[in-house]
Amino acid sequence: MTLRLGRHTFADDRPLMMAIVNRTPDSFYDQGATWAEERAFERVHEVVEQGAEIVDIGGIKAAPGVEIDAAEEKDRVVSFVARVREAYPDVVISVDTWRAEVGEAVCAVGADLLNDAWGGHDPALAEVAARHDVALVCTHVGGVAPRTRPHRVDYDDVVADAIGHTVGEAERAVALGVARESVVIDPAHDFGKATRHSLEVTRRLDEMVATGWPVLVSLSNKDFVGETLDLPVGERLTGTLAATAVCAWHGARIYRVHQVAETRQVVDMVRSILGDRPPARAVRGLA
Amino acid sequence: MRVTRVVVLPAAPVLLPEHAGLTDPVPDLRTAARTALAPLAGHAVGLLAEPRWGERVGRHLLADAGVSAPGTGTWREADVVVVVGDGSARRGEKAPGHLDPRAHGWDERVEHALAHGDPATLAALDVQEGDELLAAGAGVLRELGTAVVAAGREVARADLSYAADPFGVRYWVASWDLGPDVS
Numbered sequence: 054m055t056l057r058l059g060r061h062t063f064a065d066d067r068p069l070m071m072a073i074v075n076r077t078p079d080s081f082y083d084q085g086a087t088w089a090e091e092r093a094f095e096r097v098h099e100v101v102e103q104g105a106e107i108v109d110i111g112g113i114k115a116a117p118g119v120e121i122d123a124a125e126e127k128d129r130v131v132s133f134v135a136r137v138r139e140a141y142p143d144v145v146i147s148v149d150t151w152r153a154e155v156g157e158a159v160c161a162v163g164a165d166l167l168n169d170a171w172g173g174h175d176p177a178l179a180e181v182a183a184r185h186d187v188a189l190v191c192t193h194v195g196g197v198a199p200r201t202r203p204h205r206v207d208y209d210d211v212v213a214d215a216i217g218h219t220v221g222e223a224e225r226a227v228a229l230g231v232a233r234e235s236v237v238i239d240p241a242h243d244f245g246k247a248t249r250h251s252l253e254v255t256r257r258l259d260e261m262v263a264t265g266w267p268v269l270v271s272l273s274n275k276d277f278v279g280e281t282l283d284l285p286v287g288e289r290l291t292g293t294l295a296a297t298a299v300c301a302w303h304g305a306r307i308y309r310v311h312q313v314a315e316t317r318q319v320v321d322m323v324r325s326i327l328g329d330r331p332p333a334r335a336v337r338g339l340a
Numbered sequence: 341m342r343v344t345r346v347v348v349l350p351a352a353p354v355l356l357p358e359h360a361g362l363t364d365p366v367p368d369l370r371t372a373a374r375t376a377l378a379p380l381a382g383h384a385v386g387l388l389a390e391p392r393w394g395e396r397v398g399r400h401l402l403a404d405a406g407v408s409a410p411g412t413g414t415w416r417e418a419d420v421v422v423v424v425g426d427g428s429a430r431r432g433e434k435a436p437g438h439l440d441p442r443a444h445g446w447d448e449r450v451e452h453a454l455a456h457g458d459p460a461t462l463a464a465l466d467v468q469e470g471d472e473l474l475a476a477g478a479g480v481l482r483e484l485g486t487a488v489v490a491a492g493r494e495v496a497r498a499d500l501s502y503a504a505d506p507f508g509v510r511y512w513v514a515s516w517d518l519g520p521d522v523s
Contacts, residue, residue, distance in 0.1 A: 335361035339354040340429065340436055340507035 056267055056306065057234045058107070058145045058188040059165020066329070068301065068320050071107035071147060071309040072100035073273065076129040080114040082274050082286055082311055090133060097137050101144055103313040108141075109168055110134060111149035115244070117200050123154045131158045138163030147190075151199050153177035160185035168192075168309075170241065170271075171199040173222045183230030190237045190269055191222035195245030203245050211250040212257045215240040216264060223266050237307060239269040242296075243276050251277035255296050258303035270300045271309035273316075294319045302327065341415050341491040343386075344518055346484060347376050348454060349401055350426035350511035351394040351476050365506070370404075372502035372513040377405035377422070385410040386418030388483060390476045394424035415487050423484050425477025427451070427510025428470075435508025437474040446473050447510040450481060451503055454514040457495025459488035475510075494519040 056063045063069065074096050078085040087093040097108050112129035113121045121129075134146055147166035148159045151174045156167045160181060167182050169175075172194035182189040193215035195206055208214045219238035227233050240261055242251040254261075261268050272278065278292035279285065290312060297308060297316055301323035310316045324330035353359055354366055355373070364370060385402065387410040389395040402410060402422065414421050427450060428443035429436045435443075446469065453461035462485025470478020488495070495516045502513035 330362075332361045334363060334365055335359050336354055336365050336507055338436075339356075339359050340352060340509045 054265070054267065055234050056188075056237075057232060058147075059186070059235075061106075061143075061145045061165060063106075066306070068305065068324070069107055069145075069307045070100075070103075070105040070313050070317055071109050071145075071269070071307050072096075072103075072105035072313050073309060073311055074100070074108050074110045075114070076110060076112045076133055077114045079118060080111070081116060090136075093133060094136065094140075097141065097144075100313050101141055104317060105144070105313045107145040107147050107166065107307070108137065109147040109149050109309055110137070111168075111170075112155075113150075113200070115170065115200065117202065123152050126150065126152065126155050127158050130155065131162060134159045134164055135162035151175050151178065153181050156181040157185075160187055166190065166237075169222075170194075170239075170244070172196070172218065172241065172244070173225075174199050176225075179222070179226040179229050179231060182226065182235075186232065186235075188235035188237065189226050189231050190239050191219045191226060192239040192241040192244065193218045194241055197245045203243075203247060206245055206247055206250070208250065211246065211253055212240075212260050215254060216261055219261070220264055220266065236266060237269050238264070238266040239271060242270065242272055246277070248277040248280040251275070252281065255299050258300050258305060262304040267306040268300075268304070269307040269309060270297075270305045272296045272300065273309065273311045290315065298323050341487070341493065341521060343415060343418055343421050343493075345380070345383075345420045346423060346488075346516040346518065347380070347420065348423045348425070348477075348481070348484070348512055348514040349373050349376070349398060350509075350513075351390050351392070351397050351424045352426065352509065352511060353393050353397060354507070355397050356400055366511075369502055369504070369506075369511055369513070373401045374405045376501060376513050376515050377402060377407055380405070380407045380420050380422075383407075383419040384417060386414035386421045388414050388421055388423045388480050390425040390480050392476065394476070394480065398422055398424035415491075421484070423477070423480050425475075425480040426512065427475050427477060427505070429474035429476070429509040431505050431510060432508045435505075437508075440473055442469070443473050443475075446470065446475060447505075450475075450477075451500065451510070451512065453485070454512055454516075455498060455500040455503075457498030457516055459485040459493075459495065461485065463489045488516075488518065491521060493521060
């Protein structure tokens with residue numbers, strides 16, 4: 054199914070890599086490694102070289118912490134988006150924000166995709182996407198407020214809840230004028246979820262894919278991997294890639310990642326096992 | 341025998357689209373095969389293929405070159421015979437059949453005969469040795485040599501346009517133009 058992300062169209066079903074670029078001093082994985090604008094810009098260059106189709110620029114870490122108001126968030130991301138837009142016209146620019154005000158500002162300077170990582174907390178964000186004809190990611194966070202940790206969360210059926218919410222948000226976005234081919238859904242691992250919920254969402258991701266909406270997964274180095282394997286942040290790549298393989302098997306379309314090259318290898322391998330991608334080279338046994 | 345041209349091609353399944361990877365591991369071989377086959381369009385083509393993969397690979401290469409499907413007859417009915425078979429698969433330690441020290445000598449003999457239009461050498465090939473060397477073309481190349489010798493035809497022009505062993509198997513693309521039938 055054709056996917057259109059702002060000015061970029063992807064006609065086939067090829068999976069896309071969305072590289073995380075933090076303009077934050079305190080995100081959990083990189084601990085501010087790309088807080089300086091030049092470091093963030095170098096990160097963009099690196100992931101584009103590695104073949105990422107999308108960069109996801111964020112100005113606020115997901116976990117609770119010092120409050121960052123909209124003005125500060127805009128200071129962090131808007132001019133940076135403009136700079137990336139000019140330097141990399143072929144890359145899809147996503148901005149990770151829940152605020153319509155920030156969405157408006159980044160779309161004005163060339164963002165292609167609004168990654169509404171807090172599940173539609175600001176209903177006006179979808180209106181911004183519609184007005185600028187950009188794409189929108191609709192996530193499931195179980196109704197929690199932005200930058201809150203899950204606390205004693207419970208679902209009758211977490212997958213049904215995730216599908217119900219994300220598809221509802223997707224249809225709402227389309228009704229507001231976002232192009233149907235520009236809406237993506239994301240179960241949002243860890244967000245509003247205990248580890249078992251994220252594992253179940255992974256195990257049953259095919260049910261989300263079956264809705265027909267393209268599915269984004271954001272698994273990279275998250276706590277559900279860390280808790281499952283009892284490993285700290287810096288040691289979760291293997292577990293992340295195992296979860297990635299399962300999501301690829303179930304048909305996820307976009308992978309939001311810290312490690313572009315490793316994820317691409319896993320996804321390519323799984324697609325070839327599925328029969329959706331020829332091997333890069335096929336000589337063994339055929340000479 | 342009304343055959344005026346013979347083309348020799350490898351029987352390598354790596355040439356088949358159903359086995360293709362994202363990149364073609366044998367672009368030069370494929371180009372050489374296309375170039376050798378392209379002039380055959382419109383002629384009555386007979387296929388003399390080694391039994392395992394030869395027919396499948398030969399039919400694919402002919403179709404790929406825009407030549408219509410070959411008939412079943414060869415020496416009697418065809419204008420052109422396409423021989424599908426190749427050299428030894430035991431040309432090195434990484435070759436499919438590992439190394440047999442006789443492999444290079446065998447292939448050199450065949451290769452020289454193909455390059456110089458020497459059907460008598462092909463007619464004298466020891467098919468049992470060829471089988472031992474995993475030379476899939478041994479039988480069909482011997483049949484080619486035997487048929488040309490028996491018909492009393494000379495090779496007016498011989499062209500070996502490809503000869504290499506990228507994966508430890510010797511591949512050839514060769515064309516012969518046969519002189520007039522004087523029998």
